[in-house]
Amino acid sequence: MAKIIRKKISWTPSTSPDVEGYFVYAEIGKDPDYNSPKTDVGNVTQVYTDEVSTIPQTEDVIVHIGITAYDEMRNESTMVVIAAPFDFVAPDAPTDVKVEDA
Amino acid sequence: MLRLKTFLVSAALLLIVTAAYAEQFDLVEYWKYTGESVTVSWDPVDRATKYEVKSHRVESGNVVGIWETTETEYTFTGMKGGHYDMMVRAGDDSGTWSTWSVSIDPAVAIVDNEPRGWRLYFHIAPPSIPVIE
Numbered sequence: 093m094a095k096i097i098r099k100k101i102s103w104t105p106s107t108s109p110d111v112e113g114y115f116v117y118a119e120i121g122k123d124p125d126y127n128s129p130k131t132d133v134g135n136v137t138q139v140y141t142d143e144v145s146t147i148p149q150t151e152d153v154i155v156h157i158g159i160t161a162y163d164e165m166r167n168e169s170t171m172v173v174i175a176a177p178f179d180f181v182a183p184d185a186p187t188d189v190k191v192e193d194a
Numbered sequence: 195m196l197r198l199k200t201f202l203v204s205a206a207l208l209l210i211v212t213a214a215y216a217e218q219f220d221l222v223e224y225w226k227y228t229g230e231s232v233t234v235s236w237d238p239v240d241r242a243t244k245y246e247v248k249s250h251r252v253e254s255g256n257v258v259g260i261w262e263t264t265e266t267e268y269t270f271t272g273m274k275g276g277h278y279d280m281m282v283r284a285g286d287d288s289g290t291w292s293t294w295s296v297s298i299d300p301a302v303a304i305v306d307n308e309p310r311g312w313r314l315y316f317h318i319a320p321p322s323i324p325v326i327e
Contacts, residue, residue: 099326099327100326100327101324101325101326102324102325102327103321103322103323103324103325104321104322105321106318106319106320106321107227107229107319108227108228108229108275108318108319109228109229109272110228110229110274110275110318111318114321137321157324157326159320159321159324160318160320160321161318161319161320161321162318163228163274163275163318165253165274165275165276167275167276167317167318168318169317169318169319169320169321170317170320171320172320172321172322172323172324173323174323174324174325174326176326
């Protein structure tokens with residue numbers, strides 16, 4: 093099995109005292125909006141990419157990540173967005189591995 | 195009858211006029227983050243010795259608190275997310291109260307020294323721009 097290096101996404105929390113949690117949105121090649129796929133990650137300030145189902149685990153793409161804070165009524169803050177290259181596909185394993193006399 | 199002449203919020207607030215409200219109701223929305231405070235003030239009323247202030251949350255229709263003060267301003271804190279109309283009335287020593295003056299009523303509310311209705315919009319502050327590492 094290949095080893096995939098996951099990435100950590102972190103943020104400074106909202107200053108609003110009534111925050112119940114955060115949504116993480118993700119889109120490939122464009123900024124997300126409130127209709128984009130999202131994951132409720134709870135009241136945390138960091139997640140790893142393999143914990144966010146809406147981040148596509150594909151090869152060599154620019155993923156735009158959006159974060160919003162929400163309250164108990166699921167009202168959401170404005171979205172903060174960052175784009176970054178992701179590559180979740182490991183190269184093919186070497187083949188024909190053999191041992192020869194030196 | 196006691197009557198409030200003007201009713202306004204602190205000029206230090208960020209002023210945002212949304213197209214929808216401006217077109218439908220000609221209301222001004224003042225945007226604040228939840229957790230921030232906002233000071234509402236009004237002109238003093240002759241013979242008034244006290245004032246009552248309350249807010250009406252538009253989304254739920256609920257009245258959020260009634261506070262009494264002898265001042266001509268009141269600072270709201272701890273508001274949850276949503277739109278709020280603010281109301282104030284004046285009272286005298288005999289226990290008589292005026293009718294409520296409501297911030298969305300341009301007959302009693304002002305914006306930039308002009309008669310105009312307004313309301314407050316408290317919304318959740320966003321987190322910082324995320325960092326990926």
